[in-house]
Amino acid sequence: MVILKQPEEIERIRASNVIVAEILKELKKAVKPGITTRELDKLAEDLSRKKKVKPAFKGYMGYPFSLCTSVNEEVVHGLPSERVLVEGDIISLDFGVLQQGYYGDAAITVPVGKISERAAELLKVTEQSLEEAIAEARPGNRLGDIAFAVQSRVEAAGFSVVRDFVGHGIGKGLHEDPQIPNFGVRGRGMELKVGMVLAIEPMVNAGTYRVRMKRDDWTVVTDDADLSAHFEHSVAITERGPVVLSKLQ
DSSP: OOOOHOOOOOOOHHHHHHHHHHHHHHHHHHOOOTTTHHHHHHHHHHHHHHHEEEESSTTTGGSSEEEEEEEEEEEEEOOOOBOOTTTTTTEEEEEEEEEEEEEEEEEEEOOSSSSOHHHHHHHHHHHHHHHHHHHHHTOOBHHHHHHHHHHHHHHHHTTOOOOOOOOOEEESSSEEEEOOSSSSOOTTTSSOOOEEEEEEOOOEEESSSEEEOTTSSSOOEEOOOOEEEBBBEEEETTTEEEEESSSSO
């Protein structure tokens, strides 16, 4: 069931997402060769404590950390560890918080030092596909319009969209209806309505769209060990159009 939010609820979701954006900004600054993914997780937790919010992921369905750190071929849900980032890596940072009963959720993919032209193009296209998807989040449009925007931008660049994981609604629950795939047909699917809040999150692979789970039962990797990128924003559908809640003003 899709839960339509009142304006005051959207403002609470925005407040949570602004904190997510602030913490992701600090995490992005910290990404450099030599840092470990566990150190990034500790920073996310320390910043959450400082801002007096609860990390949304820690303990969620048993997840043991505050931050998802997915490096290179890791698509989503990468577990922080003693892995040291090196020049040329890319790392996806997926983070959320819970504040006053409402969730925020966003993700970015960050270069570690100087990266290859192909990796840089993957990051650029993935972020562009998110922007184009957000532009479709308008009353009267369909979920398929969001999905088609991602898929068409990604595949035109020669990359592929992950099928096995999708975006979602967000509010009092971290994952609410509807599910938001990153592939689809324009004009199909649920009609978008004022009051929906959607976490739109393209997951884009440089090679095949196929993915598999590592033995840790959390980390999802590309089936061909090629690179993957992930960007996410929480977006409210309003009478004026889409409003990105997880963006710093």
